[in-house]
Amino acid sequence: MSEPSPQTLYAKLVASHTVSRIDEQTVLLYCDVHFANEYTSPQAFSGLMARGRGALVPDAHLCVVDHIIPTHDETPRRIYDAASLVQAQNLEKNCQTLGIDAFYGQDSDRQGVEHVVMEEQGLVRPGMVVICGDSHTVTHGALGALSFGIGTSEIEHILATQTLVYRTARTMRITIDGALPEGSTAKDLALEVLRRISARGALGCVVEYCGEAVKRLPIEERMVLCNLTVEAGARGALIAPDEKAFAWVRQHAHPSTLSDAEYDAMVAYAQTLLTDEGAVFDKEVRFSADGVEPMVTWGTSPDQCIPITGRIPQPESFEDPISREAAKRALAYQKLSAGDALEGLAVQHVFIGSCTNSRLVDLEKAAAVVRGRKVAPGVRAQIVPGSMTVRREAEALGLDKIFKEAGFEWRKSGCSLCLAMNDDILEAGVRCASTTNRNFEGRQGRASHTHLVSPVMAAAAAVTGHITDWRRLSDKE
16 A cells, blocks of 8 residues: 655645545645635624535534724714614624624623634634635634635525535645844744745635744744735645643633633644655745845835845836836835835825734834823824734733823724724825735725835834834934
């Protein structure tokens, strides 16, 4: 009998959740958990109930209001727009009708950005298949779960059957050796990956991150790395689960949902979730993190970025004609020129939030930069915690006071300015240093200009009034 062929981590996860094979490239995939927001799910609920169907496994779903909910701190009621309130109420009603108890609406102390909420409650476990109607669901691959975004019709199928007709992906391994230098973060590493492979570099692939630099990252930083991988066209991102992942789940899962015996079983199974030696990937990329600097985007795609010490490249330097033309268009939109340095570029807005960089550790790092300083004149700076839990934890540490004393707006949780929701919209011409994941044309407001950075870089921009290398921020600034 011949030995089985070596398998990738991705192949193992798909095989363990395959209910049946439809054809050579398509399977019926069992999904362990699904979470939904009020923005991408209404049609799915309507379609399901129009067919007289219910949710097959109600407790495998969690619903949260995060896109349309304002983040103002001073309003007595979170949602004041009538149309938005109807959306939130409809989601709650749909949950009640289908017996889905896990609903976090505007008054819930667990409300937050869906990707932050799922993680902080320990609901994502190594070896799971996790889905949501949002592309940044890839975030949860940081815990060794196969996670990805789906469309509205697929949400309906999940609710009805707990399965998904799934076309398998190509595979890609990105090995990152060395270690991030002091002063650089996972956001910088993720942007460096995008710069190296381009916005189409992982198109149609599930990416597995390996290497010493990845192993060194704490779970929150791994989430950032996985979160941004979708910006390279990836269908998923994975990091093999290890002791850090197990500890995260142990710390965040409620004892009623994870007994000691269940935890031990989870760990025993997760320890088998490693890519076998000799497994073949469709694409391979390898580089060292040793030279990664704080990064800033200059264009209108996350891969259009440079180190803070660098200069914007000439469009002609891109061999690919699509990238070359994209660079020309981006420079025209951003009102920048090839050869420009980004350090010293004035900003009028700073935003720290989103499913990429709104966790407690992000706020702690930003507060360390802000402490004892003031927001520069002419700059509006906002902090939007990723969840109400993160907000409470930050307040318990006194971070809110640090930000408020500096002149930041301390807000409640929601997607907010990440995609210009509610009245969190930049005016035309405003330039923003943002910890979000997308800098597309008009993403944060028509004719506005977005520069993606890490939380510490955003904090430095807020107190200096311009894009600044936070490593050189003097005590006098």
